[in-house]
Amino acid sequence: MASKNDSTSIPNTPATIHNIVNGLQAKILSFNGDESKITYHCFRDYTTSFKNPEEKVRASYYSELVLTYQYPVKKIDLEVLVPRRTPEDRADIVVYEDEECKSPFLVVECKRELKFIDETRTENYVKYYKEISEIEMKIREIFSFIFYNKYDVLNGDLFEDFDVKSVHSEPTKAE
Numbered sequence: 001m002a003s004k005n006d007s008t009s010i011p012n013t014p015a016t017i018h019n020i021v022n023g024l025q026a027k028i029l030s031f032n033g034d035e036s037k038i039t040y041h042c043f044r045d046y047t048t049s050f051k052n053p054e055e056k057v058r059a060s061y062y063s064e065l066v067l068t069y070q071y072p073v074k075k076i077d078l079e080v081l082v083p084r085r086t087p088e089d090r091a092d093i094v095v096y097e098d099e100e101c102k103s104p105f106l107v108v109e110c111k112r113e114l115k116f117i118d119e120t121r122t123e124n125y126v127k128y129y130k131e132i133s134e135i136e137m138k139i140r141e142i143f144s145f146i147f148y149n150k151y152d153v154l155n156g157d158l159f160e161d162f163d164v165k166s167v168h169s170e171p172t173k174a175e
Contacts, residue, residue, distance in 0.1 A: 016060040016113065023063030028073055043077040043101050053112035058092050061108055071095050075105075082107075 023029035030039045031050065038050040040062055048055060058078070065071045080094045093108035094101075 019060040019063040046078040058110040
């Protein structure tokens with residue numbers, strides 16, 4: 001399987017991983033050498049890029065249809081042109097009633113897997129704290145600029161030479 005950090009890595013959901021691994025073991029799915037392309041062994045062998053997130057979902061459902069629901073691979077075809085729809089519109093998976101694949105029984109349209117709420121929250125928190133850190137650094141830079149320019153710290157006045165009585169009072173020279 002592809003590495004976790006690779007763009008072709010399988011979505012990290014137990015059902016998706018389980019179904020694809022089972023499909024590979026049953027030899028109804030196969031990958032090329034670098035796992036960038038997947039082949040579905042069905043009515044006609046169909047090979048496509050495995051980099052598309054939707055493809056991982058299709059591979060999982062294809063395996064489930066064959067292995068769990070026992071639909072024969074000879075009655076399943078992929079990327080089938082759909083009549084009476086937008087030109088060149090294709091169905092992701094079609095299960096047929098007959099082995100000639102002339103009479104459709106089930107049509108499946110796959111969409112990429114959505115992230116879990118916890119994954120989205122984690123990403124949002126990371127983004128939030130990164131933004132807060134950047135703002136804090138900007139405030140420190142501004143404070144340093146104002147302080148060093150106002151009190152001429154670089155030309156002799158030292159930070160220790162000032163007393164701050166309260167937050168609202170200006171620093172005064174220490175005696």
